Amino acid sequence: MKKNVINIPRVRANGKPLLYLSQIEGFELPKGILAKGGTGVGGSTLAIDSKHPYIIAVPTTALIENKMEKHPDVFGVYYQKGASVNPMSLSFYLEIVAVPVIMVTYDSLHKVTKELQDLGIDVYNHFRLLVDEYTELLKAYSYRNKAINSLVKEASKFNYTTYMSATPIDEQYTPKVFKELEYTELLWEDVSVIKPVTLKTAKPYHSVSNIIKRFKANGYAEKIGPNITNELFVYVNSVIAIKDIIDNTNLVPSEVKIICADTLAHRDLLGEYSIAKPIGDNKPINFLTSKAFSGCDIYSNNGLAIVVSNVQKKHTLVDIATDVYQIAGRIRTIDNPFKDTIIHIYNTGAIEMNKKDFEDWVNNKKISTKLQLSVFNKFSSIEKEAFKKRMEMSLEDDYLFYNEETNQLEYDDLKEMSEAFEFSITNEIYSNGLSVRNAYLKQGYDVVSSEQRVDYEEAFVNAATKLSFKEIMKEYISLMKYDASNERIPILENLEPEIKKMYEVLGAKKIETSRYSQKAIKELMYSESREAKDAVKHSVYTRLKKGGFYSSNEIIDVLEEAYKRHKIIKKAKSKDITEFLPAKKKQQRDSKTGKPITGYIIDIE
Known part of the structure; x- marks a missing residue:
């Protein structure tokens, strides 16, 4: 991997502060990987305002909605049940803008490129592609592997592709497909240092509930040093945990804003508590799932971020090298005194597998x-x-x-790297409080430790799972x-x-x-699937001859081999014979012993 490092000063030649990439004269998003060195530096905005047509692929629909709110000329498109949710046609949009910028989710990129090709556009040469927050490809691979493989395959066809993130993938977990790309790292002067306050507790959900209860009792105000916060942003990647925390703290809908995937299951679970979009007014208590971890801009004059991780629920764990950095960067209000502060409430657990066992596995x-x-x-x-x-x-x-x-x-190299990445989080970082602290120190964070183990009642924690x-x-x-x-x-x-x-x-x-x-x-x-049954029939048909007589035991043995070949966990029985074979039951004498044998005449077409 060829690496380019660019040092960026915080003051321009005219003496004014340099805050955004667009303020660097002549700078364009480079081909390959871009580690942009910070959140809120205007990476995607640089693509949106570029002289080149762009397609921007992002991990969530919330990110599209967030950018469209600020940039009306962006054409946002994602699909639900196979249909685009954008009422404007893509062809009409292309007619009314000089330099098109299309934003899509990872899942939808191949659909949009096909639609553009159907319009007669040489999409892979006409458009540049920006894959934003590309570290999500690794983190989400275990449950979005089909969409991510499709994205990587489609991205490889573009003449000009940029994979961008504020927090690049650690080299040891970088899949081969990315190692072949050029790598550009931006080093900003005077970068703000994130200040995490870590609290290790046996019951993280109960601990955050106590914080919310106190915050509410104080009239939605909490003094922290010389400053006061009136808004809490609670990051927990579990809608069920969010609902249980709400119930435990007796919050009412007017006090709560919930940003999560808008699904029927989540609506049923949350009941009277509606699902909101990142844009719009905040509430005193704001809950956010991973839908808002990356790329969604949040504006708050004094909001405080709280991250909750439960080692028993792996989907709630945050990676200190990437997720924490992204979460800290969500609050974009520059004069917010807490914009670089995070309270991280977590528990630890016994290591399921040591490194040697994992490597053997x-x-x-x-x-x-x-x-x-x-x-x-x-x-x-x-x-x-x-x-x-x-x-x-x-x-x-x-x-x-x-x-x-x-x-x-x-061979799925992305899956291998994704599993290694997940192992490092669940079995190394969250094995004990010291390893969590060391992970923060390794990333250069200013750790304020308040790690005091506290035991709470089991009832709430059992409910909040x-x-x-x-x-x-x-x-x-x-x-x-x-x-x-x-x-x-x-x-x-x-x-x-x-x-x-x-x-x-x-x-x-x-x-x-x-x-x-x-x-x-x-x-x-x-x-019971058609595909499995067809495969068994095919295997059996290749072993038996039309018109041949076979004993029941001989056919059962052939079926048993077919089940094993196609990984069907089932023991072959006599009743299976007629299910998989056009055969007529018949008795025939054994040519050697003269004894009658029950078997079947095979009538394969």
């Missing part, structure tokens, strides 16, 4: 991945469809990525069996949309036998 996955690649690429088209079905259902854990253009599996799939499914099956008209059923279906189809396909008995395990139920669903 990764090496075993690499070996398994190479074997899977070899086997898949020898599969027939029917067998490949079955394996693709397993991947769609997240039943394959190896480093595999399906390339739709070549119809082949490929995410319902597991197992608990939801168990309740759902009970209601479907004994109270099928219960109004809670659609709520459970919104919390876990897959459970309705699982029940319809498998029924209560099979789900109960699986002990309500999501993985076990998914394996059963895969076994």
